[in-house]
Amino acid sequence: MANDIPDAPKRVIFGLSMKLITMIIAMIMVVEVLIYLPSVANFRINWMDDRVHIAGVAAQVIETVPDTMDLTPTMIGKLLSSAEAEALVVRTEGQSQLIERPDVPMPVAAYAADTRERAPLDLIAGALEILFFGSNRTMRVIGVPMDSQDVVVEVLINEALLRQELLIYSRNIFWLSLLVASFTSFAIFLFLNGLLVRPISRLTSNMVAFRQNPDDANKIIVPSDRRDEVGVAERELAAMETNIFTLLKQKQHLADLGLAVAKINHDLRNTLGAAQLLSDQVANLDDPHVQRLAPRLVNTLDRAINFCQSVLDYGRHKAVPPKFERVDLRALLDESATEAAVRMHPEIDWRNQVPDNVIIRVDPDQIARVFTNLFKNAREALEVQHRQDGERPWVAVELETTPDQLRLTVEDNGPGLSPRAKDNLFRAFEGSGRAGGTGLGLAIAKELAEAHGGTLAYVDVQKGTKFEISLPR
Incomplete structure (x- = not known):
């Protein structure tokens, strides 16, 4: 855009x-x-x-x-x-x-x-x-x-x-x-420069920067405490940019939902049709085979319910601008891994290789959602994998710093992504890496990373899956 x-x-x-x-x-x-x-x-x-x-x-x-x-x-x-x-x-x-x-x-x-x-x-x-x-x-x-x-x-x-x-x-x-x-004009200029010119230059620079990238919440101006007309202009500009940011995100969500209507109709009809056939068979059986068919019926209905719930959650997702605050990165990763059931998993090793006392300025709730989605996808891929190499499953996070950015890599040694998933990655309802998935998790994660002025990208590796998150320092 x-x-x-x-x-x-x-x-x-x-x-x-x-x-x-x-x-x-x-x-x-x-x-x-x-x-x-x-x-x-x-x-x-x-x-x-x-x-x-x-x-x-x-x-x-x-x-x-x-x-x-x-x-x-x-x-x-x-x-x-x-x-x-x-x-x-x-x-x-x-x-x-x-x-x-x-x-x-x-x-x-x-x-x-x-x-x-x-x-x-x-x-x-x-x-x-x-x-x-x-x-x-x-x-x-x-x-x-x-x-x-x-x-x-x-x-x-x-x-x-x-x-x-x-x-x-x-x-x-x-x-x-x-x-x-000359002396009088210079003195008056210094006064007016601090009172008017610099605030107006800040307003114009912010408008140009926001126009170039309205998807970046970092570009929303932070109004000062001034009570005069300049202060009113700053607060009104901040409100306008916030509204534009929200409307653009909602517009993108509505567009994605519109494209997904046909898929929802088709998949939901087939899934519920299969559930209806199975329920009819169960209703006509009086022998122990019911115990074998009942789990299939439950799983089929669960898939339909989860699919519908994911679509509803995406539709209700609000593009709220991030509220930046200082956060301990290592602690945030541990909390996200715990929420995604990766940390302390009985069969998966959690490797948080980020040093202690690394402080970043982000919205902790939104960035936690990014990490949680990535960790959850990795856990689900590792749980369904039948390993034959004897290596224990693991999920690892590493940090690389540059003068301008923090680069985090989230990697696992799972089965990796299919070619179809790579071709449609980060596209809602099309970029899922597993059967029955919607691909909404990665789409929302990418959107939240971009709202922080960063990026979320897939790194092609020979084994497993690897994503790179870049955040401004």
Whole structure:
């Protein structure tokens, strides 16, 4: 059934984790941009305020110079350089004073920027306009110096100076924002990874694994104790997978029963017909021959009853997922051999070669049924065998361990299986190795082994019968 399921999808490179961390970084960068816009506008207006203030101080210095002294070009150049200005105008009480370099013609301002107008959107637009479209134009910055409310200063400044400062500021803000976004996103990612990504990845991995092999009860997810939506999803997924597992097993049982209807009709009619003939003969006999025919009648009826009972038991068998727990393997084998009447049998030797203290994690009831069916089949084969080699009958169990599996072999020195039984092994109603058998024991044993994530296989040997059970460690 599992082989008909298509291959699992390949793991995508740009998965949930990568999408999450990318989204976090993008959102943080968007927030940083929203913070950056008023920040760069504030930087621009502060820069211009500083130039106006320095220009105002320069104007005060000029006013303090006595009238008998003339300002030299060198002194004027230093004053203008302190304000990074090409020229400045000081207006007080209706009077204007122009300060410019005598040896350099005064440039013509391309536009004016009044620092007294501080509308937020206008400040942002002005900063972006200089940042993206600024050049070597001359701008006229108008403002009021600090502590000089009656003085208005106009400063002619090369726009390239402000643009250079804005570029440096923007670059620093970008790297700082990227650093903050990286650390913040990483911290948020670690939190969300443990809270959401890893549980969701566990859910998706389990769904893929269960889809590939729904007959393996090991693939049913074990829900956590979380009480949030993830916990609800885990518990609902576990319930759904359990229902699917049960329905698949019941479907297989119903299919096997449907195929067996014709055989049940035929065998049951012949068996009960023979019983009826024998009972008629017994009813007409009044001599001691009744004692000879009565056992045959009883045996025939027993076969019919046992056959019907086996079919009913198989139909009522429920595919319940295993409840795993730690079990002592050697003790479990001894108990199963005792239940199958192999251990302490007067004519059969029981050889349990599994070491002590081997602990496995299985459902003890279901695995015990597997061993009991195998041991019972071996006992029945040995009891009907007429040995001529003088060797005492025995049933042996051996253990072989690998890093991934535990391999148990159940072997006897009986007559072995017939070719017909080997061809139909593990098939209900067809794989019986003895006359009158139904083959249900091996079919159920194989089903239980597979429910544990293991296998049950027949090993062809020259003498006797040998089965191998593989269970995951």
